[in-house]
Amino acid sequence: MNYERESADPKRSMWAAALVGVGVMAGVDEIIFHQVLSWHHFYDGSTTEIGLLSDGLLHAAELISIVAGFFMLLDLKRSRTLVKARAWAGFFLALGGFQLFDGFIDHKVLRLHQIRYVNNLLPYDIAWNLGGLILLLIGFYLLRRAKNMESKEVAF
Amino acid sequence: MQHHSQHSLPGSSISEWIPLLVIGGVALAYVYAFTHTRKQKGTWNGWHTVSFMCGICLLGVAMLPKLMQWAHQDLRGHMVQHLLIGMFAPLFLVLGAPITLALKALPTKLARNVTAILRSRMFYLVSHPITAFILNIGGMYLLYLTPLYLRSLTNPYLHYAIHLHFLLAGYLFVWSMVGLDPVPKRPSILLRVLVLFVSIAAHAFLSKFMYAYLYPLNSPYSSIEIREAAKLMYYWGDLSELLLTIALFSLWYQKRGLRKGEVVRPVP
Numbered sequence: 001m002n003y004e005r006e007s008a009d010p011k012r013s014m015w016a017a018a019l020v021g022v023g024v025m026a027g028v029d030e031i032i033f034h035q036v037l038s039w040h041h042f043y044d045g046s047t048t049e050i051g052l053l054s055d056g057l058l059h060a061a062e063l064i065s066i067v068a069g070f071f072m073l074l075d076l077k078r079s080r081t082l083v084k085a086r087a088w089a090g091f092f093l094a095l096g097g098f099q100l101f102d103g104f105i106d107h108k109v110l111r112l113h114q115i116r117y118v119n120n121l122l123p124y125d126i127a128w129n130l131g132g133l134i135l136l137l138i139g140f141y142l143l144r145r146a147k148n149m150e151s152k153e154v155a156f
Numbered sequence: 157m158q159h160h161s162q163h164s165l166p167g168s169s170i171s172e173w174i175p176l177l178v179i180g181g182v183a184l185a186y187v188y189a190f191t192h193t194r195k196q197k198g199t200w201n202g203w204h205t206v207s208f209m210c211g212i213c214l215l216g217v218a219m220l221p222k223l224m225q226w227a228h229q230d231l232r233g234h235m236v237q238h239l240l241i242g243m244f245a246p247l248f249l250v251l252g253a254p255i256t257l258a259l260k261a262l263p264t265k266l267a268r269n270v271t272a273i274l275r276s277r278m279f280y281l282v283s284h285p286i287t288a289f290i291l292n293i294g295g296m297y298l299l300y301l302t303p304l305y306l307r308s309l310t311n312p313y314l315h316y317a318i319h320l321h322f323l324l325a326g327y328l329f330v331w332s333m334v335g336l337d338p339v340p341k342r343p344s345i346l347l348r349v350l351v352l353f354v355s356i357a358a359h360a361f362l363s364k365f366m367y368a369y370l371y372p373l374n375s376p377y378s379s380i381e382i383r384e385a386a387k388l389m390y391y392w393g394d395l396s397e398l399l400l401t402i403a404l405f406s407l408w409y410q411k412r413g414l415r416k417g418e419v420v421r422p423v424p
């Protein structure tokens with residue numbers, strides 16, 4: 001049987017999965033580093049009021065983005081416009097991008113909290129940001145592959 | 157914990173059961189309307205009923221005399237009660253669509269009056285997400301950051317008024333987000349998501365602020381107790397907001413499906 005098929009939507013697929021990626025990374029951070037390892041603190045005495053406010057805004061953005069992304073993916077799947085390769089690329093780009101954002105902006109610029117409260121923080125910072133970079137590179141690799149696949153499809 | 161307040165809730169008098177009786181009455185009215193309309197039209201999704209009863213149970217737990225006593229002496233108890241009354245119960249009550257049910261069950265003349273209210277400009281303004289947000293979150297900021305909380309400890313009427321405010325403002329806020337009852341026009345989903353975003357951020361900020369600076373100030377509670385209460389507010393508030401966000405986006409998903417006509421399309 002033939003069903004009317006809408007054209008695929010690579011951009012939206014990528015954005016939807018990226019929203020989920022941001023939320024997942026934030027969730028991993030929250031669950032593993034706050035709850036399981038308790039390396040991070042709920043609040044460390046030095047955080048300013050502006051820091052608390054930006055923390056709240058970031059938290060709200062994460063919570064909404066994971067739900068929004070999830071329902072956008074569902075919607076794309078329902079209308080059969082989901083491009084899976086693009087979605088995976090978006091997911092990994094967001095994982096890596098958020099990890100680096102957290103590592104540089106939250107930890108270093110805003111100084112919301114540190115990864116762990118030890119004397120020599122450098123190895124932790126390097127591992128954290130290197131991890132982010134690797135995830136980001138995986139995302140770029142997946143994106144290139146997805147684009148190659150798309151151009152081949154057009155060629156046929 | 158020291159006995160800090162002038163008035164104590166009377167030990168086992170009837171008055172402390174009054175809120176529970178009222179809640180029970182509402183539940184009975186709902187069940188009556190539900191059984192009544194089923195026979196008539198049979199167009200009622202059973203999940204509304206389940207949701208409403210969940211909301212009633214949560215509200216009932218929050219109003220148990222034992223919990224009331226705990227909430228009166230301990231900020232953590234107060235926070236549990238506040239979360240149940242102002243955040244969790246309203247979500248389930250709104251998804252129970254009691255106003256829609258009332259419209260079906262009420263005599264035509266009364267139902268028309270209710271519809272007229274729902275259609276009025278006044279109702280639109282009051283139930284607008286921004287108004288509801290100010291009433292809901294604004295109320296919390298007022299309670300915890302001003303001496304209002306301390307005064308509510310010594311004034312039982314104020315105490316009950318605050319609970320009632322939390323319930324009504326919480327209901328209004330959830331309704332402005334995911335209310336199912338028929339109204340002529342509603343603010344766009346995008347606006348609702350934006351207001352929800354600000355609301356989640358404001359709630360997270362308030363609880364961390366209370367944690368950091370030990371609000372409510374000059375309260376009879378230890379800093380440990382205040383911090384634990386603030387953490388309860390942060391994490392459990394989060395869960396209720398997550399549920400509300402899921403409800404809002406599933407509404408968006410349903411509407412989008414209806415618009416595109418995807419629902420009727422067969423699955424290959």
